[in-house]
Amino acid sequence: MLTHLPILQVILPLVAAPSCMILQRSRLSWLFTVLVSLAAFVVSALLLQQVMAEGVIRYSLGGWDAPWGIEYRIDALNAWVLFIVTAVSTAVIAAARTSIEAELGASRQTVFYTLYLLCFAGLLGIVATGDVFNVFVFLEISSLSTYALIAMGRDRRALWSAFQYLVLGTIGATFILIGIGFLYMMTGTLNMLDLAERLPAVESSTAVLAAFAFILVGICLKLALFPLHLWLPNAYSNAPSIVTAFLAATATKVALYLLVRFTVTVFGIDFSLSALPLQSLFILLGLAGVFVGSAVAIYQSNIKRMLAYSSVAQIGYMIIGIGISTVVGLQATLLHLFNHALMKAALFLALAGVAYRIGGCSLEQIRGLGRSMPWTMGAIAIGGASLVGMPLTAGFISKWYLIAASIDSGFWPLALLIVAGSLLSAVYVWRLVEAGYLREPQSGQLAAEPGEAPLGLLIPTWILVLANLYFGVETSLPVSVTEMAATYLLGGAP
Amino acid sequence: MLLSALYNYWVVILLMMTGLYMVIAQGNLIKKVIGLNIFQTSVFIFYISVGKVAGGSAPILSQLTTVYSNPLPHVLILTAIVVGIATTALALALILRIRQAYGSVEEQDILAGDGQC
Amino acid sequence: MIDSVLAILSAVMLGLGGFFMVSGAIGLLRFPDFYSRMHAASMTDTLGSYLVVGGLMLTAGWGLPLFKLALILVFIFFTSPTAGHALAKSAQHCDLRLPGGGASTKKADNEISGSAQGPDSRDVVSADRV
């Protein structure tokens, strides 16, 4: 069975989704989804272990060899992203039940869990595959389910956000499709590894350059990289709380993975950096994302929206890491991928608890929450600290690596700018903490003191919070995996 | 020479751009979806043009012919067409809900309705 | 001998079919109001497609293609007139009457804007009939 791990990773949730649809009973379908997610997590842990021990795993679907059939190809990078996605998904979905019951109503729950599983399977499929067209197909599975999930939000704005995202997402996907078409036209293959071998022969052609540009823009639309981020704040702030937690922690990570996969593996880092002024472009856009995202976040009163803009900023950090394009820089990106997933999932889950008890999450509404919901507010505070990058939290580690990478490769001012960006994020996190601990609760609300968030929600949140603290101190697992991935990607020893 | 070799692609690019223009410029949501459709269909036309082999027949094997069109783009586009109709159906369902919630399918009205004009 | 007769017959039928199609299209563009345009379109369309399919059948030879063409013929026999009927019916349902005095400006307008304007973009009143 161990040889089938790569396909089980994807096929498990994919086949589970229609089965979930048939279950009908909402409590049952929740339990089923949790179990499936947990099983996927176990599979990904096994895969990660296998890759670390034995190197790249290949699996030909349908028994047809690589360029003719579709191949799954798991190296340290995929295994790491699969691990992150499944881990966060398990925590999020375990916490989902009460919040979903409150926000969605009875009739839509089974459909919700089915769509959730589809989205989950789609994301895993994007990461696991070694075939560019297969990426497109699974991208669409995850995107379509994401649109439907976002539209399930309570507010009517959820519908409009979902539509905006649908239009932009479809344009992005079609751009990727155009890029894939050009690549196929010039090389005759769709397999990533095969493409990497055959592209150097034709890489001076404008068609390959255009393919690169289209794929880049398409992925960056999905990634919400700075000037293309406009859909993200709306989508995140209007989706159901659980969906926001899931998307913030996984969807952008998967898009970032795609970016790394295409720039480094398919096109090759040398081509990617020389074809377009990509290095400066990534660093500039990343910095712009950091500053604009953080600055706008400071002025938000809706906390979900604030954190959504903070996501735009965090994506900026990750892009800077790719832009530096040294082993340490890439490693910093991959570390931040993990840490950001942990902190954003924790924060948004805590917010789901707030929304569950209070019915909204603006800064006004969380006043005095430190007293009435100490555990939830504690989770927000620690998650926020990790977001800023305080020492002893996971966020610190990745920022540290990023700064080290920029100093190593001689970008002194960059290091300073990164620190400055973190200070900006300290400002909006401070606004949260201030509202939660130092302000008096709103007078009108005192009538019924909100209790602590339900335990089913609180426990997964705190598991994530503790993970934030744990990986801020004990860093051997993420550092060793990301180091292996980064050296492998940049052509060092596997 | 260049013209006869590439005119097909150029026309297809024009078609794509017409679709893309509609998606960006039109405020009516249904028109946006029609634009998306045209954009996607034009990309399909591009793929199928790539698969064309001069003098080739449809890729159904028979004794009579030896030259066939390239079957791989056909397979890819079959999948892509299905993805396209799936997106269209979802988009139209969203439009119906937006119409119920906002009373309009014009972008301006919706933005005004949410107070973010 | 038989072959060449068939070929000539088929060519004649294809040519006639093409002629009817074109004349229908001209009628669609030039006729003044909805009903007469529809008349031009549906009548010639039915006849034209019979002739074209029939012409093709003559050259198809015995085999599966012939059978398929015959099926298409039967299908058109049912659908084409029904489509015309449905169109006229829905126009009537929507209270579209033949143009009297008041409609003459509209007609003139139509003729000026010429071929760019599709036939049913102004005349059919409602999109209700799905």
Add this chain to the structure above:
Amino acid sequence: MELILDIALLSLLLVTAVYIAWTRDLFAAVILAGIYGLLSASFFMSMGAVDVAFTEAAVGAGISPLLMLSTLAICGRAQRANPQRALLALLTVGVVGALLITATLEMPAFGSPDAPAHLHVAPRYIADSMREIGIPNVVTSVLASYRAFDTLGEVVVIFTAGLGVLSLLGLRGDVREEPIHSPMAEPSHLVLRVVGKVLIPPILLFALYVQFHGEYGPGGGFQAGVIFAVGFILYSLVFGLEAVEKIVNRALVQALAAVGVLIYGTVGLLGIVSGRNYLDYSGLAGDSVAGQHLGIIAIELGVGITVASVMMIVFFVFSAQLARGRAVPHAS
């Protein structure tokens, strides 16, 4: 000759696209979008892509305008002029278009047999698929065996869309306020009713033919599923929605959509059980060619079932909205 056809079709496509962009009558735009679909299907036909042409005709000229018309009937057909973003759009389109045009300059010529695309992976499909899979339609071989996993993804995409539409529109109105009245049920629509009744059995029969003939000619599960659904859609147009729901239970159709995906997934898992890789059908029967054939028939069935049920779900949900929306007068 081929060149003339090519140029004629392309210029028709261009005129249609531009007119759609220009007109402000959404009804005309939708009808023309259907024509656009039909024209591109003809273009695919002239390029030798028969399966794609079939699918595009069913989707681009069939299902998709149908859904759009249902939407229009609720939302109204007039469109407001708003050129406020025309400049941005022109700029984007100009940049993207210029990039694309530059890209084409170094592309292999159209139709050239020595283009890299025709030399690397594809020749194996044409040369060996008969020996390895044993069916003449290469597109079906590639679709259902070499790249079967993409097709599984495609089925899941359709399933996702059906579910998404259901979650958006279908679930709240489970308790129906009043029976939906079909205007077609009036006796004055005799012709339509009779012709509709006559046509439905051949349509369903044709769907079955397309389903099981896909290995030898153009066709397959997807096209068959669409045609099969069209049979029921026609029935509901002529006799009203509740008449159809007497025959096909809604819960059953929803379950069938899931069952189709499950059939596909399970056939894949049988590959693992028989000691091979996922979606490897060679072990399903005595020799590998027979196994492949069996596997392809099974998964095409799964595709057909899911596609037919999702199309039916989507259409029924839309037309239930339409019937409900009729009571409320249009705003525009």
